[in-house]
Amino acid sequence: MENIRQPMIVRAAKEEDLAKVIEIEELSFPTAWDYDFLEKISKDTFLVFDGQEVCGYLIAGCCHKNIVATILKVAVHPKHRRKGIATNLVHKLVEILKDRKITEIDVIVIEGCKPAILFYKKAGFKTVSTIPQASNNDLYEMKLKLTYP
Ligand SMILES: CC(C)(COP(=O)(O)OP(=O)(O)OC[C@H]1O[C@@H](n2cnc3c(N)ncnc32)[C@H](O)[C@@H]1OP(=O)(O)O)[C@@H](O)C(=O)NCCC(=O)NCCS
Numbered sequence: 001m002e003n004i005r006q007p008m009i010v011r012a013a014k015e016e017d018l019a020k021v022i023e024i025e026e027l028s029f030p031t032a033w034d035y036d037f038l039e040k041i042s043k044d045t046f047l048v049f050d051g052q053e054v055c056g057y058l059i060a061g062c063c064h065k066n067i068v069a070t071i072l073k074v075a076v077h078p079k080h081r082r083k084g085i086a087t088n089l090v091h092k093l094v095e096i097l098k099d100r101k102i103t104e105i106d107v108i109v110i111e112g113c114k115p116a117i118l119f120y121k122k123a124g125f126k127t128v129s130t131i132p133q134a135s136n137n138d139l140y141e142m143k144l145k146l147t148y149p
Contacts (some may be wrong), residue, residue: 028075
């Protein structure tokens, strides 16, 4: 039988995606962002990965005179991890930011969040500084340089 794969689409988030985003947020983070906060923070770039349903999202914002963009959140539903979804979201972000001539993407990751650190490393991010925390769960600042021909 022919193996028909669902199209995998990364697109801009819509208002009606927020319920699914919040479900993934609550499954992914001990302190989940709520509807109001997500609405406020996601004004710049808010992408969702839409398979048969929304199964991942990425929120980023530009700062420093539109030279640097910061990833604020990326999360994938636990049922759909290790399928390349977050990688697809970052690839789409890079495409969007290159159109805007952004030269760098940065992100802050908690040391204890190993899957996220490994994910960003595989996506080409390098650790540029460590921000010590009293809890010993240090923060890593990671950066990806965007190159242009
Ligand atoms: C981090 C996270 C977004 C990764 O999403 P994902 O869609 O599973 O990631 P991908 O499938 O694109 O993974 C790409 C690569 O990252 C690395 N990686 C991702 N998850 C990993 C894990 N649990 N263990 C080891 N390596 C991992 C691997 O190198 C992987 O490539 P491979 O599968 O070919 O080995 C997901 O685990 C998640 O939602 N975690 C909870 C929320 C979070 O911590 N977000 C980041 C902080 S904002």
